Amino acid sequence: MKEIRQEYLTGERPLFKGEHLKIYDTIFTDGESPLKESHDIELYGSMFKWKYPLWYSKNIIAEDCTWFEMGRAGVWYTDDITVKNAIIEAPKNFRRCHNVNLQNVDFPNAAETLWHCDGITMERVTARGDYFAMNSRNLKLQDFQLVGNYSFDGVKNMEIRHARLLSKDAFWNSENVTVYDSFLSGEYLGWNAKNLTLINCTIESLQGLCYIENLVMKNCRLLNTTLAFEYSTVDVEIEGKIGSVMNPAGGSIRADYIGELIMEKDRVNPEKTVITCRTDHMEDQMAV
Structure with missing residues (x-):
């Protein structure tokens, strides 16, 4: 898998249709849909600061990552995603997804989160909304x-x-x-x-x-x-x-x-x- 480390990615769809990537300590900001239609992606210690980061994606692992408030509607129409040790400040996350695994995740603004999903497991999750x-x-x-x-x-x-x-x-x-x-x-x-x-x-x-x-x-x-x-x-x-x-x-x-x-x-x-x-x-x- 190709590795991406400590990048600061801006603009529309910087990794559109990305595949087989390991992404470390990278910030996605000032641009919508950075990983739209991606698959087989691993994210570690990375941050989402703008909208719609993971739409129509498949086979995603995100550990020690952060969704800031403007990373709203962050994960929609995505299948087979695991999120561990995360703070997801953005509302309206996880919509019409399949096979969502959340472990040790905090949703301080969980309004309208996890709508119309199928196959959800959660361990040690806190939410407000x-x-x-x-x-x-x-x-x-x-x-x-x-x-x-x-x-x-x-x-x-x-x-x-x-x-x-x-x-x-x-x-x-x-x-x-x-x-x-x-x-x-x-x-x-x-x-x-x-x-x-x-x-x-x-x-x-x-x-x-x-x-x-x-x-x-x-x-x-x-x-x-x-x-x-x-x-x-x-x-x-x-x-x-x-x-x-x-x-x-x-x-x-x-x-x-x-x-x-x-x-x-x-x-x-x-x-x-x-x-x-x-x-x-x-x-x-x-x-x-």
Whole structure:
């Protein structure tokens, strides 16, 4: 492979259609699309300071690299890319890509990042920004942290382990999502999802977990989670208290006790939901 070292590259498409390159400690600036339509590229310690650096590319490795704020929309329509030990300050990164592997990556401005991608693995990734990973599919996340609303809208086939999400409206319209050993905080969690499973999770959510088809929760805790499960079909096992439950569509709910149970007979059939409390403490019940 040809090597490029410590270059300062400017202008439009300086390495257009580049192939079989090892690029070290190089700065790409003041010019769009420097590596457009490239393939079999390895980047080490390099920096992207302008727009659209990797579009329509294939077989990319980037280690110890930096995307500055104006390196926005940096990786689109690119397949088989691995990014390790990176800061990606630019928003709107990774769009319609296949086989994306991110390890030890920080996204301080992750707005509209990882949209419509297929085949994503992430380890030790942190992100801040709204609409993260919308409509992507086949994701595996480990040791992930996110601060940003409307995350994972429309995702399909995702597994998350050891995450902390501060995210209003997370997992809306999602399908086949399983979350293990994680902390989730944000209003209206999971609305309109299908096959959402939460295992060993702690959740804080106003009016969360509603309008879900097949919600499964095992060994979870609900902190200040109120008006939960409205119109959801549920198989739920909660350690401790549930603040309030409203109009589940059917299934089973098990908890130590429920602060308030609202079952409106003109909206749901209460007989379709089996509720088991492990203590006699039930603060208020209402069925009308």
